[in-house]
Amino acid sequence: MASLLSCLQRSLKGLLILVPVLIGLVFSSPAEAASWDAETLTVPADPEGIQVTFSEQEITTGRKVFNTSCGTCHAGGITKTNQNVGLDPETLALATPARDNVDALVDYMRDPTSYDGEYSIADLHPSMRDAELYPAMRDLTDEELRLMAGYILVAPKVQGTAWGGGKIYF
Numbered sequence: 001m002a003s004l005l006s007c008l009q010r011s012l013k014g015l016l017i018l019v020p021v022l023i024g025l026v027f028s029s030p031a032e033a034a035s036w037d038a039e040t041l042t043v044p045a046d047p048e049g050i051q052v053t054f055s056e057q058e059i060t061t062g063r064k065v066f067n068t069s070c071g072t073c074h075a076g077g078i079t080k081t082n083q084n085v086g087l088d089p090e091t092l093a094l095a096t097p098a099r100d101n102v103d104a105l106v107d108y109m110r111d112p113t114s115y116d117g118e119y120s121i122a123d124l125h126p127s128m129r130d131a132e133l134y135p136a137m138r139d140l141t142d143e144e145l146r147l148m149a150g151y152i153l154v155a156p157k158v159q160g161t162a163w164g165g166g167k168i169y170f
C-alpha cells in the first residue's frame with residue numbers, strides 16, 4: 001500500500017513537470033510557425049489585386065514596429081479612441097478608398113484621410129506628414145511602413161476576429 005502511494009506521488013510529481021513542458025511546447029514557436037504558411041503571408045499589394053508574399057521575418061519586424069509606433073492606440077487591431085474605425089479587414093475594405101491593401105495602408109500612414117476619404121486628418125492622426133506632432137513617426141523608413149502594412153493585413157489571418165475584435169470585445 002505504502003509503495004503504491006509513493007508510486008502515485010512520484011507519478012504526480014512527474015506530471016507536475018511534464019504538463020508545463022507540454023503546454024510550453026503547444027504554445028511556443030512550432031504552433032505559430034505552422035500558421036504562417038505562404039498563403040497566410042500573402043496579402044493584396046494594391047487596389048488592383050496584385051498580391052505580395054511577405055516572409056515570416058518581415059511580418060515579425062512589422063509587428064514590432066507596429067506595436068511600438070501604433071500600439072498605444074491600435075493594440076490588437078482595434079482603435080481605442082474610435083472603436084468604429086478599427087484595423088480589421090472588413091472596416092479597412094469599406095473605407096474610401098478601400099484600405100485593405102499594402103499601398104493604401106502606406107498612403108494612410110503618409111497622409112491619413114477621414115473614413116469617407118473626403119479630407120485629410122494629418123493634423124489628428126500620427127503620420128509621416130506631420131512628424132512634428134508625433135515624433136515616433138519621424139524615424140520610420142518606407143520599408144518599415146510597408147512591413148507594418150503587411151503585419152496589419154496578415155494579423156487577422158493568423159488571429160481571426162481577435163484582431164480588431166469587433167465591437168463585442170469592448
Ligand code: HEC
Nearest residue numbers: 069070073079081082085086091092095099108114115126
Ligand atoms: C494617438 C492614437 C493613434 C495612434 C498612435 C495611431 N492611430 Fe491609427 N487611428 C487612430 C484613430 C482615432 C483612427 C480613426 C480615425 C478616423 O476617425 O477616421 C485611426 C485610424 C487608422 C486607420 C484607418 C482604419 C480604417 O479602418 O480605415 C489606419 C490604417 C491606421 N489608423 C493606422 C495606424 C498606424 C499604422 C499607426 C502607427 C504608425 C497608427 N495608426 C497610429 C488613432 C491612432
